[in-house]
Amino acid sequence: MRFRLFVMVLLAGCASAGQAAGLEVYLSDKTAQFRFINDAGVIGLPGADMSFGLFYSDDKDYMGTVGLHAAGTPAGEHPVTFGLGGRFYAGSIDDPDQSFQALALGGEARLTIPANMPMAVVGELHFAPSVTSFGDADQLLDWGFRYELEVTPGVSGFAGYRRLTLDLDEDSNYRVDKRVHFGIRFSY
Numbered sequence: 001m002r003f004r005l006f007v008m009v010l011l012a013g014c015a016s017a018g019q020a021a022g023l024e025v026y027l028s029d030k031t032a033q034f035r036f037i038n039d040a041g042v043i044g045l046p047g048a049d050m051s052f053g054l055f056y057s058d059d060k061d062y063m064g065t066v067g068l069h070a071a072g073t074p075a076g077e078h079p080v081t082f083g084l085g086g087r088f089y090a091g092s093i094d095d096p097d098q099s100f101q102a103l104a105l106g107g108e109a110r111l112t113i114p115a116n117m118p119m120a121v122v123g124e125l126h127f128a129p130s131v132t133s134f135g136d137a138d139q140l141l142d143w144g145f146r147y148e149l150e151v152t153p154g155v156s157g158f159a160g161y162r163r164l165t166l167d168l169d170e171d172s173n174y175r176v177d178k179r180v181h182f183g184i185r186f187s188y
Helices: 002-015
Strands: 020-027 032-038 046-058 062-072 081-093 097-112 120-129 133-135 137-152 155-168 173-188
Touching: 020 081, 020 137, 032 173, 046 081, 062 097, 081 120, 081 137, 081 173, 097 155
Parallel strands: none
Antiparallel strands: 020 032, 020 173, 032 046, 046 062, 062 081, 081 097, 097 120, 097 133, 120 137, 133 137, 137 155, 155 173
């Protein structure tokens, strides 16, 4: 079952990768995440991005994500961008042996720092209450922040921190991810 879920999300991401706007990879000492980011104009939502992600940890935790987010800049010339949207999470954790699905709403704030090498500070938050959490999960909270540096046009490196927590049916808190990570993003 876990392997099928992993393969389904991977194929969904690869199927639309021909129209891809970017590929993002991050690694920590015990986790890895791969995410394809596409222009949602191909499904009739211009100005929005859709994403397909795969997550794996050394603890044999697997997770797939599908997201849809729209971003905009406040009126005037501001270095801040805000985005709102949703993300669907589906995965399984090894110990305790449980599976989960959650539909989370959330957003992102990005502060761009103009320089010879463009930089940005990004914060992200997604939350799924019990009414939109299924399987063995009662709640999901996914938040993080990172510092990005564009090394060449179309290629950015980043360092950040992510914390992804599940409230499980047994009234326990399980941290799927709670690590500092390093990554790279390729934009097409």
